[in-house]
Amino acid sequence: DANPDTCLTTRARRDARAGETLEVEVPRPVVAGWRVRVIRSQEAIDRADAVLKRTVPRKRAVDARVRARLGEPFCVEVFCCDDPALRGCAEGFTVEAARTRAVSRDDLIEHVGRMGSTPFEMHSCEVELDEGCGMGFSAVHAVRAEACTSLEAAILAPYEEQAQTLAEVRLAPLSPAAPAARRAAISEICAIATSLDAARAARETGAARIYMAVDDLAAENMSPESVQQEGIIPILDEVSRERDHTRLDPWIIANAPVAVGTISELALAAERGAAAELRSCIPAHNAACLAFLANAGAHGAWLSPELSLTEIERLAPQSPITLGITVFGKPRVMTSEHCILQVADACIHDCERCSLRRRKLVLHNIDDKLLPVRTDIHGRSHLYDAYALDYTPQLPQLLAAGVTRFMVDGTLLEPEELAAQVARARRALDAALAGKHPSPRQKGTSSGCLFAEVE
Structure with missing residues (x-):
């Protein structure tokens, strides 16, 4: 007599509509009335993959404003498109007349728009530019980077305040220096x-x-x-x-x-x-x-x-x-809502009378470890x-x-x-x-994570 709970699995070649009969191939005879569980849905997996691969904006869109006036500091401002109140601003070198080639409006849009590794991407750029201005693009990049850093600080400010508040939690009833x-x-x-x-x-x-x-x-x-x-x-x-x-x-x-x-x-x-x-x-x-x-x-x-x-x-x-x-x-390393002891192929579907529950059983894992299993009267298993x-x-x-x-x-x-x-x-x-050292760790036991932090 085969038991339906001993992991007999098969593949459905296509999806079935509600109420439809679907024929599948199985490696051994089955009995009418056995339970069938869907343990893997390819359609669900495909949908999840599609969501993960969907193009999602990875950077926050910003509008930029550039001011390059002769005799004034070069200035870059950036604003979040979805919340213009979030603003970053930076000023740098003094703008001078060009000694060779003057910069154009398109030059500034291109170089200010190079947001690089910042969490932003430029949506639009407004430029105020005097004729005949000259400047090095590395200096432009430095001012733009400072403006982006300023915007990041503005976005994170509320969270920095919260982090500071949490860092000040000091409510210990007993300090390490207590007598x-x-x-x-x-x-x-x-x-x-x-x-x-x-x-x-x-x-x-x-x-x-x-x-x-x-x-x-x-x-x-x-x-x-x-x-x-x-x-x-x-x-x-x-x-x-x-x-x-x-x-x-x-x-x-x-x-x-x-x-x-x-x-x-x-x-x-x-x-x-x-x-x-x-x-x-x-x-x-x-x-x-x-x-x-x-x-x-x-x-x-x-x-x-x-x-x-x-x-x-x-x-x-x-x-x-x-x-x-x-x-x-x-x-305890796991609690299972399903009875692990069912793999022993002797489930009587009556936890109160189950003889397996009264035995000291273990699960032999792939690392050759013996993990104790205990199943309670409600059919929940606890793995240690x-x-x-x-x-x-x-x-x-x-x-x-x-x-x-x-x-x-x-x-x-x-x-x-x-x-x-x-x-x-x-x-x-x-x-x-008493200020003395306790006995060494008992043979065959472990220090667990005490000296190895969980990453």
Whole structure:
């Protein structure tokens, strides 16, 4: 029995109209009623190529005005055709009588119109020229170039003001020079657990804050109220479609912490007065973004594993909200709305009863890496990196920069493994606070992007 979900593909030789029957050749028998999906439309590709190849103005059209009066400075003005209020002007050499050949009006139009590598092209040129004027064209080019630079500055002026405003964002609650005692008082080891047993194990070995995904909480028959009593912080999904809100929204409670994975849940948390923490899937890579998200209601943020240590040291001191980072665990590299496990050719179309979901499966990629795959009860697959990140050796630098929450991600760990990593992170933090060097990076782990910025 062949399965239609095992990537049987074929080519349609022509387009079909709605309701039309189209005959295609397939390499093996198929059964009436099997689903058919269009995975590539040549017409759509051709249309996209046509748009990309369409002639689009690459430069902004300008009108020019040239003034060459004997005894006066040579002057070039340029105006944007679509907004004459945007103007650039430059004056240069003093115009003198020609010693040999006098320049003509056409000469000036030609040489002023040579906009070269500037973002402009000349649409028209008005020339005021006295008879018998002489000048070197290199000097004309220099004045024209200065006028174009002046126009560029006029166009960019509003954005320069905005950039200056953003550069002045300095709202750090904790500077790198803050006393060690103060840093120690607010520094915390955190842990992501997948069960109450794992949560208890992490707490017993030094985790001050415990996080669990809402599906894991529901599997433990926990309610939003009981979670508060247990001191567990709910983790909301990184996907929040309309059908998901009924399941996710009840976990957002006034004055209670919650880790949100989408902007819509952040907005709801702000509306309800919850203490929202941004998961790392909501990227905050600059101070202006952190300030914006803080104004939108965020109380904390978990930094992206794509940030380098240099970027963190530049960003964290300017943060208006509490920052954390995962110091151990395999990062999620992809969330798929389609179940990756279906390629195993054993899908029963009932995620709740699926035995594959209970197995520790991996995806073997072309680089010979084994990427763990976990599919949730809703049929969404989560793909993780082959290697765990270990940032514990860099805890002194992270702490000095102003990062105060350090997460051990136990999503793929057994309770005893999570407990061991929490204890290890606790020892590393204690060493950093005492001015000592933590233990070296654990064998078989990676420093990720910590020393290699993402281009």
